[in-house]
Each structure stands twice: as structure tokens, then as C-alpha cells.
Amino acid sequence: MALRVGCAAPPGKALENKTGAWRVFKPVFEPEKCTKCGMCAMVCPEGCVHETEEGTFEPDLDYCKGCGICVEICPKKGIRMEKEEK
Amino acid sequence: MAEVEEGCELFSAGHRACGGCGPALAARLLLKATGKNVILVASTGCMEVFSTPYPETAWGVPWIHSLFENAAAVASGIEASLKRQGRSEKVVCVCGDGATFDIGVLCISGAFERGHDITYICYDNEAYMNTGIQRSAATPYGASTTTSPAGACSLGNPHPKKDMPGILAAHGAPYVATASIAYPNDFVQKVERAINTPGPCYIQVHTPCCTGWGFESGETLAMAKLAIETGLWVNYEMVNGQVQKAKKVRRKPVEEYLAKQKRFRHLFKPARRDDVIANIQAVADANAERFSIDIKPKESSE
Amino acid sequence: MLEFMEGSHAVAEIVKRCRPQVIAAYPITPQTHIVEDLAQMVANCEIDAEYITVESEFSALSACLGASAAGSRVYSATTSQGLALMFEVCFNAAGMRQPIVMTIANRSLGAPLSIWNDQQDSISLRDSGWLQYYAEDNQEAADLHMIAYRVCEDHDILLPAFVCFDGFILTHTYEPVALPSQEEVDAYLPAFTPYQRLDAEAPLSMGMYATPEYYMEFRYEIDRAMHRSKQAFIKAGREFGEQFGRDYSALVEGYRLEDADTALVAMGSICGTVKDAIDEMREHGRKVGLLKIRTYRPFPAQEIADALKGVSTVAVLDKNISLGNGGAVGTEVKSALYGSGVAVYDYIIALGGRDVRKRDIAAVVDLAEKGKGDMFYGLRTEVL
Numbered sequence: 001m002a003l004r005v006g007c008a009a010p011p012g013k014a015l016e017n018k019t020g021a022w023r024v025f026k027p028v029f030e031p032e033k034c035t036k037c038g039m040c041a042m043v044c045p046e047g048c049v050h051e052t053e054e055g056t057f058e059p060d061l062d063y064c065k066g067c068g069i070c071v072e073i074c075p076k077k078g079i080r081m082e083k084e085e086k
Numbered sequence: 087m088a089e090v091e092e093g094c095e096l097f098s099a100g101h102r103a104c105g106g107c108g109p110a111l112a113a114r115l116l117l118k119a120t121g122k123n124v125i126l127v128a129s130t131g132c133m134e135v136f137s138t139p140y141p142e143t144a145w146g147v148p149w150i151h152s153l154f155e156n157a158a159a160v161a162s163g164i165e166a167s168l169k170r171q172g173r174s175e176k177v178v179c180v181c182g183d184g185a186t187f188d189i190g191v192l193c194i195s196g197a198f199e200r201g202h203d204i205t206y207i208c209y210d211n212e213a214y215m216n217t218g219i220q221r222s223a224a225t226p227y228g229a230s231t232t233t234s235p236a237g238a239c240s241l242g243n244p245h246p247k248k249d250m251p252g253i254l255a256a257h258g259a260p261y262v263a264t265a266s267i268a269y270p271n272d273f274v275q276k277v278e279r280a281i282n283t284p285g286p287c288y289i290q291v292h293t294p295c296c297t298g299w300g301f302e303s304g305e306t307l308a309m310a311k312l313a314i315e316t317g318l319w320v321n322y323e324m325v326n327g328q329v330q331k332a333k334k335v336r337r338k339p340v341e342e343y344l345a346k347q348k349r350f351r352h353l354f355k356p357a358r359r360d361d362v363i364a365n366i367q368a369v370a371d372a373n374a375e376r377f378s379i380d381i382k383p384k385e386s387s388e
Numbered sequence: 389m390l391e392f393m394e395g396s397h398a399v400a401e402i403v404k405r406c407r408p409q410v411i412a413a414y415p416i417t418p419q420t421h422i423v424e425d426l427a428q429m430v431a432n433c434e435i436d437a438e439y440i441t442v443e444s445e446f447s448a449l450s451a452c453l454g455a456s457a458a459g460s461r462v463y464s465a466t467t468s469q470g471l472a473l474m475f476e477v478c479f480n481a482a483g484m485r486q487p488i489v490m491t492i493a494n495r496s497l498g499a500p501l502s503i504w505n506d507q508q509d510s511i512s513l514r515d516s517g518w519l520q521y522y523a524e525d526n527q528e529a530a531d532l533h534m535i536a537y538r539v540c541e542d543h544d545i546l547l548p549a550f551v552c553f554d555g556f557i558l559t560h561t562y563e564p565v566a567l568p569s570q571e572e573v574d575a576y577l578p579a580f581t582p583y584q585r586l587d588a589e590a591p592l593s594m595g596m597y598a599t600p601e602y603y604m605e606f607r608y609e610i611d612r613a614m615h616r617s618k619q620a621f622i623k624a625g626r627e628f629g630e631q632f633g634r635d636y637s638a639l640v641e642g643y644r645l646e647d648a649d650t651a652l653v654a655m656g657s658i659c660g661t662v663k664d665a666i667d668e669m670r671e672h673g674r675k676v677g678l679l680k681i682r683t684y685r686p687f688p689a690q691e692i693a694d695a696l697k698g699v700s701t702v703a704v705l706d707k708n709i710s711l712g713n714g715g716a717v718g719t720e721v722k723s724a725l726y727g728s729g730v731a732v733y734d735y736i737i738a739l740g741g742r743d744v745r746k747r748d749i750a751a752v753v754d755l756a757e758k759g760k761g762d763m764f765y766g767l768r769t770e771v772l
Contacts, residue, residue, distance in 0.1 A: 005546060011591050013100075015099065017101075043267075045306075067296075067304055068105075072305060135597060139599055140597065150595050151596065153450070163452055171459065175588045192443060196447050197447075200440070
């Protein structure tokens with residue numbers, strides 16, 4: 001691929017960097033406790049918590065770094081952290 | 087939830103911020119507020135570096151980085167160009183506190199004095215994090231950083247935080263606000279208001295840095311909230327130089343905030359520094375007085 | 389039609405006809421008359437541009453960079469301390485490949501503070517990635533702006549340019565200048581079409597950072613564009629000649645060099661004095677000529693070697709000094725003539741506005757022909 005003049009690039013390529021590999025702990029979502037408030041998706045610094053067809057939420061583990069902000073924010077304590085098994 | 091999806095889409099995953107990064111969340115929320123019709127101008131710093139190693143940009147909107155200290159001047163030129171071309175994109179700077187409080191002041195002052203129609207967002211994590219947690223003029227009194235370390239004859243940073251919102255309000259900025267990622271909707275609304283206010287507007291958003299401040303990555307928002315609840319950070323708006331709205335709280339002692347962060351650990355170990363903690367409490371008290379944030383016992387709510 | 393006008397005014401009139409959409413500049417002697425004229429033209433609606441009254445030269449060039457990235461043709465002017473303050477932005481603008489044209493009203497750099505002419509300012513930016521064109525007189529100064537926009541904005545080049553002309557000696561001097569009409573300039577210089585721009589319809593991240601995997605290749609690409617710009621300049625200079633009758637198709641220009649034994653090498657307004665001095669020396673039978681360097685960057689090393697291959701002695705007049713190593717132009721001319729057998733001597737001359745007369749040029753030729761050089765010329769030893 002030829003270099004883009006001026007060290008410029010169009011959007012999209014960041015997605016090739018799968019930051020999920022950084023994770024030590026992973027969030028486990030319990031949909032049965034979910035009230036669909038959406039705070040977990042709102043505050044994820046990766047933007048990798050997505051709404052499911054049922055209206056609950058799940059993390060995209062390709063990108064989730066396991067920071068645990070979603071665990072702290074969930075008003076129903078419906079997310080917990082588990083040690084990553086690799 | 088469509089709006090949240092939009093934010094995710096415009097600032098994409100795959101960026102290289104630390105897990106639990108406050109500024110990364112601010113970036114997402116910022117784009118949720120601006121939508122696509124925006125041109126972002128970044129300063130050199132954490133956010134610039136974690137989001138744009140060539141060619142892996144995380145930005146789904148037009149974005150430019152030139153130097154550390156010139157974002158406001160670059161934005162001035164972009165705004166002038168768009169005006170001449172009759173284009174509608176909003177011009178928004180997004181810069182760290184070092185770029186804003188210290189090295190970029192000249193350019194910011196010029197851009198605000200000239201009255202360009204730009205919005206300047208300072209993501210304030212209270213030190214030079216990208217280079218390894220050095221003190222900036224936004225570092226709070228008493229915080230230990232790598233260039234204001236606590237030691238036998240040092241209490242950490244000896245200077246108070248610079249009043250950047252006040253400085254920019256004094257330039258005649260029509261809208262100046264502080265915000266916190268602990269209150270995402272409030273931040274989003276303030277950005278929307280700023281970009282729709284003609285003239286130069288300033289928003290300083292508190293974005294805790296787990297790496298630089300020393301707390302667990304999952305506690306980023308909790309830390310931001312505690313800053314508000316202790317009165318060490320006040321969310322307020324200034325319209326044409328007048329404070330119009332400040333978030334009221336039932337204040338907690340500053341110690342609850344300080345004790346949770348490694349940057350203030352020297353105030354508790356090896357010996358408790360009640361004198362310094364009292365000075366920090368005085369900062370919070372002065373904030374409460376200036377912005378009338380205390381919920382009095384007789385008031386039921388704000 | 390020739391009109392009698394100040395050099396700064398001639399440049400401002402030409403810049404106006406080049407239709408920059410954004411002008412950002414900060415006043416500094418001796419550049420002020422240019423930007424004052426442009427500000428007045430904007431105030432009079434003679435030019436459809438935004439004029440940003442920035443608070444520093446650093447912001448002037450930063451604003452130009454932003455406006456250029458957003459898709460506008462831009463212009464600035466500065467000199468000396470102002471250019472030094474732009475140092476960081478200069479490297480950045482070239483690396484970001486923004487085709488900015490900026491006039492340099494050449495002036496010395498402090499300390500000691502001096503407002504008078506030499507070429508230390510622009511020459512100190514020789515590694516920054518800006519094209520550097522030097523004018524001998526006000527006509528050339530004006531004309532080179534049109535050529536600079538043509539070359540810079542060529543999508544195969546995309547580099548910024550300094551158009552340099554000597555402070556006071558040219559900026560504040562009245563000379564007859566032929567000013568082309570707006571229609572003639574429009575016929576020569578097409579409307580600006582950015583190669584890429586900040587645009588919500590087609591998002592792009594500009595000015596990303598490069599890891600060691602990419603950095604060197606980006607620098608290589610800039611260097612290649614620099615070298616390609618030689619041909620672009622020659623083409624633009626030739627077409628300029630075809631349209632306006634003044635040919636600028638040469639990167640270097642010889643004066644009475646054909647049979648010369650000794651050649652002077654110089655840039656800028658000093659070339660006029662040198663030509664007069666050569667005419668006088670020729671009357672006394674001395675075979676002396678001049679090689680004028682018009683494009684200092686990219687450096688025309690091969691063109692210089694070709695032009696000087698018949699001479700035995702070369703005297704380079706350097707209105708600058710790379711402290712600790714002699715004049716910058718002399719160093720590069722020596723490099724260009726390496727192995728040719730031509731003796732090259734360098735003379736640091738006219739720093740900080742020291743006047744140069746015809747007899748000084750003759751004295752330099754005497755020194756060179758005696759094999760004395762690589763020295764300051766004209767030092768007042770009585771004050772040392």
C-alpha cells in the first residue's frame with residue numbers, strides 16, 4: 001500500500017487492532033438482571049458494549065480491555081469480572 | 087440507544103488508550119454530541135497518540151493534528167477557510183490540559199480574542215500523562231507527579247490549579263463550561279450548546295486518568311464523581327462571563343477523594359499531613375463558596 | 389506596462405491577483421508594508437479573502453496550515469525572528485504537505501538584534517522541506533510568487549515555498565515593475581484544487597504520527613517531491629516566460645560566464661551589484677562572471693556543476709553563516725563541485741545590512757584569484 005500524502009488516513013483501520021488481547025479480566029454480563037438502561041454502553045471507553053436484539057447488552061471481546069467501568073456503573077450489579085482464561 | 091451507537095461508530099474501538107481511560111470516554115461522548123458535521127483539531131498528547139498511529143485512525147470524522155501548542159491557531163485557519171467556502175462544519179479543538187493551560191495559551195488567547203466560531207474542549211486529566219505524569223498548571227495542589235514529586239521537603243505540587251475557564255471567560259467567550267465524564271449527558275448537552283453558540287466557546291471536562299492518578303481502571307467514573315462530591319471539581323456554566331448554573335452537592339470531606347489515589351498517598355503515609363489535607367479542604371470550601379454548590383439542610387433538592 | 393512602485397507593494401499586488409482565500413500574518417520589520425497593503429485590499433473588498441490578525445508568527449503559519457488543510461489557498465509573509473518563531477510549524481507544514489506560499493523579507497537573526505538584511509533567516513530553514521526561491525529584484529520577487537503557487541499546488545509536489553527577497557534593499561525600494569492584470573494571472577494560475585482536505589463528507593485523519601515502520605518512508609517521499617519540484621519549476625518558469633515574456637525556466641542563471649576564469653556565486657539582490665562590478669572588471673580585461681542561484685531548495689547541485697565546469701576559481705558570497713562551519717551556500721557549492729578541480733572559496737559578506745559596493749566585489753575576486761578565501765569579508769578589524 002502506497003503511503004498517503006502527509007501521513008493521512010481514512011477511518012476504519014483502528015479496528016484492525018484487536019485490543020481484547022490486552023485483557024486480564026473479562027466482564028460477564030447477566031442479561032436476566034439487565035434493566036436496559038444502557039449505561040454500560042454509554043460509558044465504555046472502547047465503545048465496544050453493544051445492544052442485543054433483546055435490548056440487553058454484551059461486550060465485544062475482540063476489543064474489550066477489561067477495565068471494569070461497566071461493572072462499576074451497572075445499577076443492578078448485573079456485570080461481574082472474571083479472570084481471563086487464555 | 088441509536089445515539090450511543092452513533093458515538094461508537096464515530097470514535098472506533100481499536101484505539102490504544104489504557105483500559106479505563108477517562109479521555110477515551112470523553113472522545114466518544116464528544117462525537118455523540120457533535121455528530122458527523124464537525125472538524126476536530128487535536129493537540130499532541132495522550133488522545134492524539136492513542137487514537138492515530140498511522141494508518142490506524144480511530145476517528146470517523148475529519149481530524150487534524152499539527153503540533154502540541156497550536157490547535158487553536160490551526161482551528162482559526164480552518165474556521166476562516168470554511169467561512170470563505172460557505173461550509174457548515176463545526177470546528178472543535180480537543181486538547182489535553184498541558185496543551186491548554188500551559189504551552190498553548192498564546193494561541194488560545196489569540197483565537198478567543200479574535201472571536202473565531204470554534205469550540206475548544208480541554209480534556210483535563212491534571213498532568214502531562216503522555217510523557218509520564220509530569221506536572222502541568224492544571225495539576226491540583228498537593229498532587230505528586232514525576233516533576234512535582236512528594237519527598238522529605240516536598241508536599242507534591244505546591245501551586246494551585248490555574249483558573250482557565252475564568253481566563254477564557256475574561257476574553258469575552260460567550261459560553262464557558264466545566265463538565266465531568268461522571269455526568270455523561272451533562273457533558274454531551276454542554277458540547278451541543280457550545281457548538282451551537284456563535285463565537286469561541288470553552289469546555290473543560292474532568293477526565294480521570296487511572297494510570298497517572300493511581301487507582302483501579304474500573305473506578306474512573308467513581309473518581310470523577312468523588313471530585314464533584316467533595317467540591318474539588320465544580321460543574322458550572324458561564325454565559326457571557328456570568329456563572330449561571332453550578333451543580334449542587336451534599337459535600338463529602340476531601341479526604342474521601344484523596345485517600346483513593348496514589349498521587350495523594352504521601353498525605354497519609356508514612357505520616358498523616360493534616361496541614362496539607364486542610365489546605366486542600368480549603369480549596370474545596372472556597373469552590374463551594376464561589377459557586378454556591380452546597381445543598382443547605384433546609385433544601386430538599388437542587 | 390511598467391509602473392514605478394515599492395517592492396513590498398509589487399508583491400502585495402501580485403499576491404492579491406493570486407487570489408489567496410485566507411491570509412494570516414503578524415507584523416515584523418521589514419515585512420510590514422506587504423501585509424499592510426494586503427489588509428487594506430481586504431478592507432477595500434479588492435480581494436475576496438479572510439485576513440486573520442494573529443497574535444504571533446507561530447499562529448500565522450499555524451492558521452495557514454489549518455486553512456490550507458481545509459481546502460483554501462493561503463498566504464503569509466514574515467522575516468527573521470518571526471520565521472524563527474515559526475520553525476516548528478515550518479517543518480510540520482512541509483511534512484503535512486500543505487502548499488503554503490510565504491514571502492520572506494530577508495533579515496538577519498539576533499543576537500545582536502538587527503532589523504537589516506542578510507539571508508540567515510530563510511537559509512537556517514534549509515532542512516525544513518520548504519522550497520526556497522530567491523529574487524534579485526522586485527520584478528522577479530513578484531513573478532516568483534505566481535510560479536511558487538503553480539509549483540507548490542502541483543499534486544505531484546505538494547510542498548510549501550518561501551519566496552525570498554532582501555529586506556529594505558528590495559522591500560522598501562522603488563523600482564519599475566510590470567504588473568500583470570487579474571485576467572493574465574488567472575490564465576497562468578488556475579483556481580486552487582486541494583489534493584485532499586478536511587471534509588465531513590469524506591473524513592480523513594491528517595497529521596497522524598508515524599512509528600519507526602513508516603517515518604523514514606514519509607521523509608523519503610518529501611525529499612522525492614523536493615527533487616521532482618525542479619522539473620515543475622522549470623516548466624512553470626518556461627510557461628511564465630511564454631505568457632509574460634520573462635523567462636524563469638532556469639534554477640541557476642549565468643551572467644557573462646561563457647568565457648569566465650573566475651565565477652562569483654550569489655543569491656538575491658546582491659546579484660545586481662555583482663553584475664555591475666563584473667561589467668567594470670570586464671572593461672579592464674578580467675574574465676569574471678556570475679552564477680545566480682534562484683532555487684536554493686531544492687539545491688541545484690548538478691546545474692551548478694554544469695554551469696561552472698569551465699571556470700578555474702569560484703567565489704561564493706554568503707549572506708549567512710553556519711556558525712562553526714562557514715557559509716551555507718559555499719559549503720553546498722563545494723560539495724556540488726567536489727572532484728571537479730575547481731577551486732571554491734567562500735566569503736561571509738554583508739551580514740546585518742553591511743553595505744556591499746562594486747569595489748568589494750572586485751576585492752573578493754582579487755582574494756579568490758590569490759587563493760585566499762573561506763573568510764569573513766569586510767570585517768572592521770579596528771573595533772575587534
